[in-house]
Amino acid sequence: MSNxxxxxxxxKAFKYVGICCxxxxxxxxxxxxxxxxxxxxxxxxxxxxxxxxxxxxEKAGILTAWTGTAWILGLTxxxxxxxxxxxxxxxxxxxxxxxxxxxxxxxxxNLAGVPxxxxxxxxxxxxxxxxxxxxxxxxxAFTLALLILPIIIxxxxxxxxxxxxxLREASYGMGATKWQTIWYQxxxxxxxxxxxxxxxxxxxxxxxxxxxxxxxxxxxxxFVAQHPMDEFTVLPIQIFNWVSRPQPAFLVNGAAAIVILxxxxxxxxxxxxxxxxxxxxxxxx
Amino acid sequence: xxxxxxxIIEKILALSGMVTILTTIGIIWVLVSESWGFFSExxxxxxxxxxxxxxxxxxxxxGILPLLSGTLLTTLIAILTALPLGIIIAVYLSExxxxxxxxTVKPALEILAAVPTxxxxxxxxxxxxxxxxxxxxGLGTFNALSAGLVMGIMIIPVVSSLSEDxxxxxxxxLREASYGMGATTFQTSFxVVVPAASSGILVSVILAIARAIGETMVVAIxxxxxxxxxxDPRDAVETITAYIVQVSMGDVQHGTMEYKTIFxxxxxxxxxxxxxxxxxxxxxxxxxxxxx
Numbered sequence: 001m002s003n004x005x006x007x008x009x010x011x012k013a014f015k016y017v018g019i020c021c022x023x024x025x026x027x028x029x030x031x032x033x034x035x036x037x038x039x040x041x042x043x044x045x046x047x048x049x050x051x052x053x054x055x056x057x058e059k060a061g062i063l064t065a066w067t068g069t070a071w072i073l074g075l076t077x078x079x080x081x082x083x084x085x086x087x088x089x090x091x092x093x094x095x096x097x098x099x100x101x102x103x104x105x106x107x108x109x110n111l112a113g114v115p116x117x118x119x120x121x122x123x124x125x126x127x128x129x130x131x132x133x134x135x136x137x138x139x140x141a142f143t144l145a146l147l148i149l150p151i152i153i154x155x156x157x158x159x160x161x162x163x164x165x166x167l168r169e170a171s172y173g174m175g176a177t178k179w180q181t182i183w184y185q186x187x188x189x190x191x192x193x194x195x196x197x198x199x200x201x202x203x204x205x206x207x208x209x210x211x212x213x214x215x216x217x218x219x220x221x222x223f224v225a226q227h228p229m230d231e232f233t234v235l236p237i238q239i240f241n242w243v244s245r246p247q248p249a250f251l252v253n254g255a256a257a258i259v260i261l262x263x264x265x266x267x268x269x270x271x272x273x274x275x276x277x278x279x280x281x282x283x284x285x
Numbered sequence: 286x287x288x289x290x291x292x293i294i295e296k297i298l299a300l301s302g303m304v305t306i307l308t309t310i311g312i313i314w315v316l317v318s319e320s321w322g323f324f325s326e327x328x329x330x331x332x333x334x335x336x337x338x339x340x341x342x343x344x345x346x347x348g349i350l351p352l353l354s355g356t357l358l359t360t361l362i363a364i365l366t367a368l369p370l371g372i373i374i375a376v377y378l379s380e381x382x383x384x385x386x387x388x389t390v391k392p393a394l395e396i397l398a399a400v401p402t403x404x405x406x407x408x409x410x411x412x413x414x415x416x417x418x419x420x421x422x423g424l425g426t427f428n429a430l431s432a433g434l435v436m437g438i439m440i441i442p443v444v445s446s447l448s449e450d451x452x453x454x455x456x457x458x459l460r461e462a463s464y465g466m467g468a469t470t471f472q473t474s475f476x477v478v479v480p481a482a483s484s485g486i487l488v489s490v491i492l493a494i495a496r497a498i499g500e501t502m503v504v505a506i507x508x509x510x511x512x513x514x515x516x517d518p519r520d521a522v523e524t525i526t527a528y529i530v531q532v533s534m535g536d537v538q539h540g541t542m543e544y545k546t547i548f549x550x551x552x553x554x555x556x557x558x559x560x561x562x563x564x565x566x567x568x569x570x571x572x573x574x575x576x577x
Contacts, residue, residue, distance in 0.1 A: 007468075008469060010471045011470055014376075014381070014471050017373060018376065019377070021369075021377065022377055022382075022390055022394075024370060025374075025394060025397050025441045025442075026394070026397075029397060032412060035408075035411075039411075082301075083301045086297065086301035086302075087298070087305060089298055091302060094299070095302070100299070101302070104306060107309050109562070110309065110559070110562055111308060113559075113562035114555070115499025115500075115554060115555075116501065117526045118316075118551055118554065120529070121312075121548060125315040146304075146308050149304065179295075207400075209401070210402075210502055210526065210529075213530050213533050214529060214547075236401055236403040236502075239403050240406070240506065243403075243411075244506070251411060258403075258407060261401060262400070266396075266399075269396070269399050
């Protein structure tokens with residue numbers, strides 16, 4: 001076989017290797033989800049969703065966990081959205097050239113790489129201890145809000161960047177001020193992109209476990225949270241708790257809770273992707 | 286026409302940007318101040334060179350090495366999994382696959398990164414470990430191998446997505462010159478395009494390493510919670526992150542030594558990820574200058 005033939009062979013072979021590798025990760029994911037569904041689906045019924053946690057695996061439910069997740073989702077959104085969008089607007093529309101904006105930008109790149117468990121340590125010291133929130137929903141929401149802030153800021157900037165300058169100039173030409181231009185023209189035009197980023201960031205917050213464990217969210221909470229200062233648990237922590245137990249019955253509970261968590265995550269991601277596609281089609285500046 | 290509110294609005298927006306700086310200052314302040322308390326009781330040399338980490342036992346020893354070896358071992362396994370797969374995927378998508386395939390598969394791979402990490406932990410413990418046990422005799426329920434492999438699958442998109450961007454950005458003329466010389470796509474990909482995009486690929490690998498070092502739930506669930514100084518992938522190990530979670534699961538009082546250890550461990554972790562992130566940032570900047 002000549003050198004030339006060998007090269008052609010490599011070329012052909014790589015096509016198949018490439019396909020195999022590309023699908024490897026996805027196939028693993030499919031195997032895994034099938035596995036979870038087989039284990040967990042039989043366990044999901046109305047009682048599982050509405051029961052309090054219990055020492056007996058077959059009586060335990062995820063009521064406190066999913067209500068806790070809903071609380072955390074809402075509070076984190078309220079805290080992080082205004083902060084993130086405002087910071088994004090500042091960096092993109094106001095502070096393009098100044099030094100402060102440069103430092104903030106560098107800083108955001110760094111924050112995005114900080115492990116989530118470190119945010120937990122920050123939350124433990126600042127929100128739980130110094131501000132006396134205790135291991136409450138509010139402390140958890142603030143911690144997660146800081147964690148996802150860089151994602152929202154970057155997404156906001158990208159969306160604003162995609163709005164063409166002609167829109168800004170037309171608005172200025174009509175005599176609008178800078179803020180009027182941003183509020184009435186730029187933000188509505190960029191809203192689809194910003195919303196996509198926000199949903200993706202919140203879906204990240206829903207799946208986070210480690211920072212909430214560190215700030216002291218409990219694995220066993222026998223009541224449904226009524227108030228932002230209440231102690232809480234969330235779905236990922238409930239899953240971690242069940243998975244850590246040796247009895248197989250609790251593993252089944254864990255699988256069932258994972259099904260619920262995955263549905264939530266995939267729905268959020270699906271909505272985000274749908275919005276992004278819709279938004280990209282709509283704007284053909 | 287200048288309205289008086291304009292300046293105030295700008296200030297409010299800038300304040301929101303300030304929050305991110307305060308976050309960084311807060312992280313560094315928290316880690317330094319609590320670690321300070323730790324190091325006033327434990328000499329740095331004991332922390333760095335003692336070979337045992339037993340703060341939760343009666344015989345307390347504070348050597349970070351077992352936690353470091355656990356972290357490095359799982360990270361190494363993860364990178365050995367994600368690096369070849371991620372780069373082959375990136376080359377395939379950028380150089381071989383047609384546009385439609387690329388446009389569908391790339392977001393599909395991102396799903397891997399969207400799945401919560403606690404779910405991957407469950408996967409490692411209940412699927413991968415039993416599977417590995419069928420052909421690795423004596424493999425325990427908790428081991429570094431399974432956790433590392435699953436972490437590797439999890440970070441495939443980090444390597445593949447960023448590497449693919451770097452490959453895609455290589456100018457067409459380079460490929461055409463290579464084809465003109467009679468090279469196959471395979472030769473062009475690995476002898477021309479990959480070297481041209483090497484800095485971008487390096488950045489993706491560094492970010493993947495940082496991600497693996499900071500990953501918590503997979504290792505906390507599947508790698509075990511025994512700090513052991515070992516490089517044997519079959520052993521149960523504890524990573525820095527898993528230790529922090531382990532301590533936090535209990536009721537830790539402020540001011541106790543246990544409380545301080547999680548901050549000293551956290552500070553060690555932060556130093557590593559901070560260095561890796563800045564190296565990647567630096568490479569990215571240099572590389573951008575080269576291309577523009």
